Amino acid sequence: xxxxxxxxxxxxxxxxxxxxxxxxxxxxxxxxxxxxxxxxxxxxxxxxxxxxxxxxxxxxxxxxxxxxxxxxxxxxxxxxxxxxxxxxxxxxxxxxxxxxxxxxxxxxxxxxxxxxxxxxxxxxxxxxxxxxxxxxxxxxxxxxxxxxxxxxxxxxxxxxxxxxxxxxxxxxxxxxxxxxxxxxxxxxxxxxxxxxxxxxxxxxxxxxxxxxxxxxxxxxxxxxxxxxxxxxxxxxxxxxxxxxxxxxxxxxxxxxxxxxxxxxxxxxxxxxxxxxxxxxxxxxxxxxxxxxxxxxxxxxxxxxxxxxxxxxxxxxxxxxxxxxxxxxxxxxxxxxxxxxxxxxxxxxxxxxxxxxxxxxxxxxxxxxxxxxxxxxxxxxxxxxxxxxxxxxxxxxxxxxxxxxxxxxxxxxxxxxxxxxxxxxxxxxxxxxxxxxxx
Numbered sequence: 018x019x020x021x022x023x024x025x026x027x028x029x030x031x032x033x034x035x036x037x038x039x040x041x042x043x044x045x046x047x048x049x050x051x052x053x054x055x056x057x058x059x060x061x062x063x064x065x066x067x068x069x070x071x072x073x074x075x076x077x078x079x080x081x082x083x084x085x086x087x088x089x090x091x092x093x094x095x096x097x098x099x100x101x102x103x104x105x106x107x108x109x110x111x112x113x114x115x116x117x118x119x120x121x122x123x124x125x126x127x128x129x130x131x132x133x134x135x136x137x138x139x140x141x142x143x144x145x146x147x148x149x150x151x152x153x154x155x156x157x158x159x160x161x162x163x164x165x166x167x168x169x170x171x172x173x174x175x176x177x178x179x180x181x182x183x184x185x186x187x188x189x190x191x192x193x194x195x196x197x198x199x200x201x202x203x204x205x206x207x208x209x210x211x212x213x214x215x216x217x218x219x220x221x222x223x224x225x226x227x228x229x230x231x232x233x234x235x236x237x238x239x240x241x242x243x244x245x246x247x248x249x250x251x252x253x254x255x256x257x258x259x260x261x262x263x264x265x266x267x268x269x270x271x272x273x274x275x276x277x278x279x280x281x282x283x284x285x286x287x288x289x290x291x292x293x294x295x296x297x298x299x300x301x302x303x304x305x306x307x308x309x310x311x312x313x314x315x316x317x318x319x320x321x322x323x324x325x326x327x328x329x330x331x332x333x334x335x336x337x338x339x340x341x342x343x344x345x346x347x348x349x350x351x352x353x354x355x356x357x358x359x360x361x362x363x364x365x366x367x368x369x370x371x372x373x374x375x376x377x378x379x380x381x382x383x384x385x386x387x388x389x390x391x392x393x394x395x396x397x398x399x400x401x402x403x404x405x406x407x408x409x410x411x412x413x414x415x416x417x418x419x420x421x422x423x424x425x426x427x428x429x430x431x432x433x434x435x436x437x438x439x440x441x442x443x444x445x446x447x448x449x450x451x452x453x454x455x
Contacts, residue, residue: 023135030146030382031114037148037386038110041393042103042155044453045400049158050102051440052078053090054450057100058443060091075239080324082236084197086161100450109153109160116168117145120347123175123306125355136365137354141347143378148389149275150343152336155393159337166199167344173205174309177212185221189228196232203233204316208309215305264322267334269315272342274334275388281334281342288345295352307351314344336392350374404452407441 046054056076063069073087089108094100120141128134153160169191176188192209195202206229213222263282267274270285292311301308318341358371365371444450 019132020135023132023139026139027135027142030143031117033382033386034113034146034148035110037390037393038106038155041390041397042106043397043400044102045397045404046102046437046441046450047156047396047400049078049156051437052083053087053105053158054100054444055440056087057090057094057449058440058447061094061447061449074235077239077241081162081200082240083158083162083199085165085194086158086198088197089161094449099448100444102450105161106155109156109164112160112164112168113145116164116171117142119168119171119175120145123171123310124351125359128359133359133365137359137371140350140374140378143375143382144343144347144350147382147385148393149272149385150336150340151389151393153340154389162199163337163340166195166201167341169195169198170202170205170313171310174208174212174313175306177209178306178309180216180218185224189224192228193232196236200236201313201317201320203229203236204313204320208313208316212305212309261322264325265318268318268321268338269342269345271334271339272346274342275336275339275385278334284342288349291349291352295356300352300356304352304355307348307355311345311348314341314348317341407438408452408454 056078059076060069060072063072069091073084073091074082076082076087089105090100093104121138124138124141125134128137148154153163173188173191173195176184176191179185188209192202192205195205206225209225209229210222213219213225266285266289267281268285269288270281270283272281273284274281292315296308321338321341353370353374358365358368361368441450441452445452
């Protein structure tokens with residue numbers, strides 16, 4: 018019964034999460050979706066598989082080459098002959114479930130009591146399956162970049178530490194998928210070297226370097242260094258010189274920045290101090306898997322600060338970045354559960370630390386599900402209204418729609434994306450996408 022109850026409590030937030038998202042999915046593009054539609058528009062004009070594959074490998078969106086995400090778009094178009102954004106949303110959202118599976122494999126592997134392990138995993142599930150990072154959900158673009166990159170990166174690190182030959186081959190494959198998802202996949206290069214060198218696997222170090230060199234050569238072939246989203250007049254490398262250190266801490270703690278923006282810095286500083294304290298206690302040696310995942314997230318925070326600081330500190334608490342902050346919090350709980358909770362005597366119901374963690378995670382999830390539902394529902398309404406104006410302009414010939422920014426923040430975000438109207442018209446002419454009748 019104990020195992021069953023814990024399993025139900027682990028499952029409930031996932032059911033709420035996917036139930037809400039499925040009910041709100043719409044087949045209307047928004048923001049990053051237009052990058053995907055533009056990619057397909059250009060792809061279908063090319064003749065032959067080799068030409069299309071070459072375009073996939075060299076296509077660039079802002080600072081990134083989104084090979085995996087755009088490959089999914091191409092795959093759907095190849096199967097159905099058109100794009101349905103609801104299906105792409107389901108695919109992107111499903112990677113949250115895959116991430117939960119990877120986290121479960123990483124969580125307390127030495128714990129033989131399934132009931133205890135499930136009970137301690139309850140805060141993880143409620144923190145993960147919630148809608149605070151709504152910018153990555155029900156989209157066919159951003160979710161297939163950020164969520165997938167973490168799934169593949171954590172899987173890479175997990176397999177590198179398994180030490181078998183088959184696991185190493187799997188790690189190389191996931192390394193490739195991480196880079197294909199997002200540029201932060203290259204952060205696995207030094208992490209992989211540290212893991213392999215510390216285990217004295219020097220032949221694999223050489224293989225890792227060869228694989229890394231190949232990925233670097235492929236990624237930066239035909240790469241436009243003057244495509245910085247934050248600093249369009251400068252190169253991507255020069256954007257790193259404008260890094261704001263406080264951006265890193267705000268990024269790490271952005272889970273606390275909604276709705277209290279200044280709290281993000283406090284949580285980020287607390288997390289940073291906690292990880293440093295555990296490193297001094299020798300935790301890196303006791304659990305290199307969790308430590309390496311924390312390092313990957315920290316290097317990602319530094320990289321994002323380098324290329325996004327020019328957008329202002331308020332950008333560090335963007336909804337899409339709260340996803341990474343939640344990962345920091347989850348890994349902090351991994352450490353607390355492993356070091357301070359699992360070996361205590363008596364029932365977990367007598368542990369204030371455990372009960373507090375469960376209560377905070379559940380309340381946080383329920384609040385963010387409500388907030389996320391309201392935000393997504395409101396944005397869906399704006400998309401529907403904009404698409405209706407686009408399809409039925411009044412007066413005829415009006416160039417309004419399909420996106421109608423209402424606030425300064427929305428206008429700023431829309432300004433950095435390719436003009437939506439032109440992309441949408443081209444998609445309709447080519448038969449790539451057909452908007453719903455409104």
